[in-house]
Amino acid sequence: MNARKKIEVSGLRLSFGDKEVLHGISFDVYAGEILGVIGPAQSGKTSLLRCINRTIEFTPGARVGGRIAVDGQDVQHVKDVHGLRRKIGMVAPLPVGLPLSIYDNVAFAPRAAGARDRAWLDGHVEQCLRQAALWDEVKERLDVLGTKLSGGQQQRLTIARALSHQPEILCLDEFSIAIDPVTTMRIEDVLKELSRDMTIVLVTNLVQQARRLAARTLFLWNGHIVELDRTEVVFSDSPGDRRTYEYVNGIFG
Amino acid sequence: MFTETLTGRKKQRHERVARMFFGLMTAAMVIPLLLIVGFVVFKGAPAMTWEFFSTNPRRGGTAGGIWPALVGTLYLILVSLCISAPIGVLAAVYLNEYAKENWFTRIVNLAVVNLAGVPSIVHGLFGLGAFVYALHFGKSILAAALTLAIMTLPVIIASTKEALASVPRSFREACWNVGASRWQTIWRIVLPNSISGILTGVILQVSRTAGETAPVMLTGVATFKAIEGGGLFLYDLREQCMALSMHLFYVRTQASGAPEELSYAIAATLLGVVLLVNTTAICFRVFLRARKKW
Ligand SMILES: Nc1ncnc2c1ncn2[C@@H]1O[C@H](COP(=O)(O)OP(=O)(O)OP(=O)(O)O)[C@@H](O)[C@H]1O
Numbered sequence: 338m339n340a341r342k343k344i345e346v347s348g349l350r351l352s353f354g355d356k357e358v359l360h361g362i363s364f365d366v367y368a369g370e371i372l373g374v375i376g377p378a379q380s381g382k383t384s385l386l387r388c389i390n391r392t393i394e395f396t397p398g399a400r401v402g403g404r405i406a407v408d409g410q411d412v413q414h415v416k417d418v419h420g421l422r423r424k425i426g427m428v429a430p431l432p433v434g435l436p437l438s439i440y441d442n443v444a445f446a447p448r449a450a451g452a453r454d455r456a457w458l459d460g461h462v463e464q465c466l467r468q469a470a471l472w473d474e475v476k477e478r479l480d481v482l483g484t485k486l487s488g489g490q491q492q493r494l495t496i497a498r499a500l501s502h503q504p505e506i507l508c509l510d511e512f513s514i515a516i517d518p519v520t521t522m523r524i525e526d527v528l529k530e531l532s533r534d535m536t537i538v539l540v541t542n543l544v545q546q547a548r549r550l551a552a553r554t555l556f557l558w559n560g561h562i563v564e565l566d567r568t569e570v571v572f573s574d575s576p577g578d579r580r581t582y583e584y585v586n587g588i589f590g
Numbered sequence: 591m592f593t594e595t596l597t598g599r600k601k602q603r604h605e606r607v608a609r610m611f612f613g614l615m616t617a618a619m620v621i622p623l624l625l626i627v628g629f630v631v632f633k634g635a636p637a638m639t640w641e642f643f644s645t646n647p648r649r650g651g652t653a654g655g656i657w658p659a660l661v662g663t664l665y666l667i668l669v670s671l672c673i674s675a676p677i678g679v680l681a682a683v684y685l686n687e688y689a690k691e692n693w694f695t696r697i698v699n700l701a702v703v704n705l706a707g708v709p710s711i712v713h714g715l716f717g718l719g720a721f722v723y724a725l726h727f728g729k730s731i732l733a734a735a736l737t738l739a740i741m742t743l744p745v746i747i748a749s750t751k752e753a754l755a756s757v758p759r760s761f762r763e764a765c766w767n768v769g770a771s772r773w774q775t776i777w778r779i780v781l782p783n784s785i786s787g788i789l790t791g792v793i794l795q796v797s798r799t800a801g802e803t804a805p806v807m808l809t810g811v812a813t814f815k816a817i818e819g820g821g822l823f824l825y826d827l828r829e830q831c832m833a834l835s836m837h838l839f840y841v842r843t844q845a846s847g848a849p850e851e852l853s854y855a856i857a858a859t860l861l862g863v864v865l866l867v868n869t870t871a872i873c874f875r876v877f878l879r880a881r882k883k884w
Pocket residue numbers: 353358376377378379380381382383384385396
């Protein structure tokens with residue numbers, strides 16, 4: 338296993354007002370791996386991702402403790418938080434087509450970062466849309482509003498947008514909620530492809546999806562890490578914790 | 591299958607009654623409005639000649655036209671708009687997009703809501719004390735327009751905030767996720783998608799100022815001030831001006847011997863100005879709606 342640590346989380350605590358949601362969790366994500374994150378609703382998976390790219394700051398009353406480092410750099414102290422966010426592609430659970438054309442949806446992030454060269458943008462937009470398995474469906478109508486696409490198409494547009502700022506880390510939060518199984522499979526193939534030169538954190542409600550894709554799987558439960566191990570172990574008949582076995586096999590109450 | 595049930599038929603009857611009731615209520619609102627407009631226009635029509643619109647009043651307002659009052663009202667609208675629109679919109683952007691939720695913003699928000707309910711005569715008195723005397727603007731267009739601006743600011747802030755808040759939060763989050771700054775998010779996504787609501791709110795407020803009498807009477811509107819000659823800048827901002835609302839009040843109550851149709855003609859003109867402004871707002875809205883993005 339490639340041992341370079343891409344993301345280090347240590348003693349991460351998060352509270353909204355006086356309700357603590359993450360109770361001091363620690364784990365590492367290695368460069369180039371796919372880390373699956375599973376756990377029941379409300380366990381803090383989305384919040385965890387939002388801590389990593391610091392968009393948690395936009396929630397009034399959210400307080401973060403502990404340390405998260407990306408490439409060895411503490412995210413709380415990075416000079417350029419926008420640069421940090423560009424390093425991390427984030428795909429939200431519900432598709433969000435921005436009220437811009439399909440082209441502008443994908444070109445939004447590069448432009449926000451200062452890209453102006455039209456020829457480069459053209460090529461880049463095409464590449465991102467191809468990676469998100471959307472290009473063939475929209476190449477004829479790049480000037481249509483992103484919001485006019487179907488839900489599944491918008492989700493892939495969201496993925497294309499997350500790839501558009503050339504992130505080194507890709508965080509996917511239940512990306513397949515709004516997509517049909519066939520498209521899901523296509524995107525899973527894309528993810529395997531991307532993981533060759535990208536670190537992927539895959540939050541998913543479909544435990545089998547983690548099983549298919551992830552090298553290691555983290556089971557988060559009520560803001561605690563119950564188990565983090567190689568995926569074979571987590572999905573075996575005797576994982577480290579009884580609760581893991583129960584959750585993975587749907588016995589969890 | 592879908593056979594008509596007894597409850598189904600009952601539901602339909604309820605539906606019909608409800609529809610009729612709400613229709614009647616709408617009529618109860620629209621009919622008086624049409625009656626008022628019709629009445630005013632009908633009574634004023636004989637006096638509404640070209641000369642009426644384009645000349646100064648004569649013989650103490652009992653004859654002649656309303657040209658200076660018309661121009662004065664337009665001046666007041668425009669100048670107060672130029673002051674209140676930018677300040678109001680920027681303040682609302684700050685309050686809705688930047689301000690952290692704390693006691694200070696809560697007080698500001700509370701103040702905005704409450705200021706919107708202050709009677710206009712109170713604003714007039716404030717304008718008199720603050721602009722006319724304390725700041726030595728004297729009774730002037732500037733002082734009157736500032737007073738009107740102060741008066742409309744809270745409502746513009748409130749309506750702009752509402753328009754901004756109608757842009758889904760998920761759009762903002764999507765922008766933040768890809769590393770766009772707050773300002774880039776506001777400029778590229780939030781403002782373009784709330785601009786129709788913002789403009790509508792602003793323009794509707796402006797049309798309200800057109801009819802205000804009390805605050806401008808105290809701060810800068812004269813009962814009589816003729817305009818000599820033409821030119822684009824007919825009034826100096828440091829002078830007083832006339833206004834349609836005030837002129838109407840004067841002609842009706844103070845100028846004895848004014849023909850009745852004269853005051854109705856002034857009222858119709860005032861209505862026309864308000865309608866014109868509102869129509870602009872509606873056209874804007876239709877135009878921008880057509881391009882609405884989601
Ligand atoms: N903006 C917020 N304000 C207050 N509490 C919040 C906020 N966002 C999340 N929470 C709380 O944090 C806890 C974890 O939520 P989170 O969305 O991270 O869970 P999740 O694991 O992603 O759940 P799901 O599988 O349903 O998406 C929940 O109890 C939730 O109520």
